[in-house]
Amino acid sequence: MTFQADPALVEQVILPAVRDLGGFDVRRALPSVQRRMVGPFAFFDAFGPAVFRSGEGVDTRPHPHIGLATLTYLIEGELDHRDSEGYFQTIRPGEVNLMTAGRGIVHSERSGQGFRDREARMFGFQTWLALPLELEEADPGFKHVEAGALPSLAEDGVHLKLLAGSLAGVTSPTPIFSETLYADLQLGAGKRFKLASDHIERAAYVVSGEVEVEGQDGRFIKDQLIVFKPGSEIVLRAASDTRVMLMGSEPLEGERHIYWNFVSSRLERIEQAADDWRSGRFPMVAGDPEFIPLPATAPRAA
Structure with a gap:
C-alpha cells in the first residue's frame, strides 16, 4: 500500500506487506506493487519483534539463491546460518552476515539449541542486494562482521x-559490490540528521518512533518506508525517540527479474535456476537434508 506524498522531498511512502509465519511476522517493504527496488535493494524484510517460548525457534529450511547478496542484521536474538559452501555462523545483535549467492548457493537459517532452551526474543532485518551485471555469476561466498x-x-x-558503505569519512568493513549506504540510525526526541544527496536513490525505514522530514508536511511512523526524491537534501527530525534504517545507492545498470529466491538480469537464467532446484542440481547444506520446494508458479517476466 502506498500513500502519495508531496513530491518536493518524498517520492513515495510504502507500507510493507505482512506475512504471519506461525506467530512470527515478517514485514516486506520491498518489492512492492508500486516500487520494486531502491538501488540494488531488491528485498527489504523486517522480522519480529517476536517472543519464542522455550523449545521454539526459527526454522528456515535450505533454499537456493542466485544473482544477489543477502545482508542480515539483528537487533535482538540469534540465528545460525549454514550454507552449501560449508560456512556456519551464529549471528547475534549488532552483527552483520553477508552471503554472496552469485552463480548459486543454498543456505538455511535456524535457531540454535541455546536459543530454544529459554524464552527468547527475535528482531532483525534481511535485505537482498542485486549484484552488478559483471558479478551476477561470481563465486558464492560469506562474510561475518562483528558488532x-x-x-x-x-x-x-x-x-x-x-552496516555497509561509507559515510562522513568512515567505511564499513562489510564487502559490498556498488556504491551503497546501509545504516542503523537512532535519534533522540527533537534531534536531527542530515542525509546528503550523495546517492541518487535513498530511503528510510522507520523501525520505531516518529520522524519528520524538514520541509515536508506530516510525520512518518513505524513500519513506513520513505523513499526520497533524487537530488533532494534530506534532514530528518525525530518527533520522539526514533530508530530508522537508512539505505542509498545508485540505480542499477538495467532491469532485474525477481522470482522466488532468484534475481537476475536474464529471465532465462532464472528459468535455469528454477529447473536446477527442481531437478536437484544445486549443492546442498551438509547435515541438513530438508529443503523448501520450488513454488508452483512458473518464472515470468517482471
Whole structure:
C-alpha cells in the first residue's frame, strides 16, 4: 500500500506487506506493487519483534539463491546460518552476515539449541542486494562482521551504526559490490540528521518512533518506508525517540527479474535456476537434508 506524498522531498511512502509465519511476522517493504527496488535493494524484510517460548525457534529450511547478496542484521536474538559452501555462523545483535549467492548457493537459517532452551526474543532485518551485471555469476561466498568492527558515529542524541558503505569519512568493513549506504540510525526526541544527496536513490525505514522530514508536511511512523526524491537534501527530525534504517545507492545498470529466491538480469537464467532446484542440481547444506520446494508458479517476466 502506498500513500502519495508531496513530491518536493518524498517520492513515495510504502507500507510493507505482512506475512504471519506461525506467530512470527515478517514485514516486506520491498518489492512492492508500486516500487520494486531502491538501488540494488531488491528485498527489504523486517522480522519480529517476536517472543519464542522455550523449545521454539526459527526454522528456515535450505533454499537456493542466485544473482544477489543477502545482508542480515539483528537487533535482538540469534540465528545460525549454514550454507552449501560449508560456512556456519551464529549471528547475534549488532552483527552483520553477508552471503554472496552469485552463480548459486543454498543456505538455511535456524535457531540454535541455546536459543530454544529459554524464552527468547527475535528482531532483525534481511535485505537482498542485486549484484552488478559483471558479478551476477561470481563465486558464492560469506562474510561475518562483528558488532565492534562496524563504525559508529555518535554525538548528543544521535547514534549511527554503519552496516555497509561509507559515510562522513568512515567505511564499513562489510564487502559490498556498488556504491551503497546501509545504516542503523537512532535519534533522540527533537534531534536531527542530515542525509546528503550523495546517492541518487535513498530511503528510510522507520523501525520505531516518529520522524519528520524538514520541509515536508506530516510525520512518518513505524513500519513506513520513505523513499526520497533524487537530488533532494534530506534532514530528518525525530518527533520522539526514533530508530530508522537508512539505505542509498545508485540505480542499477538495467532491469532485474525477481522470482522466488532468484534475481537476475536474464529471465532465462532464472528459468535455469528454477529447473536446477527442481531437478536437484544445486549443492546442498551438509547435515541438513530438508529443503523448501520450488513454488508452483512458473518464472515470468517482471
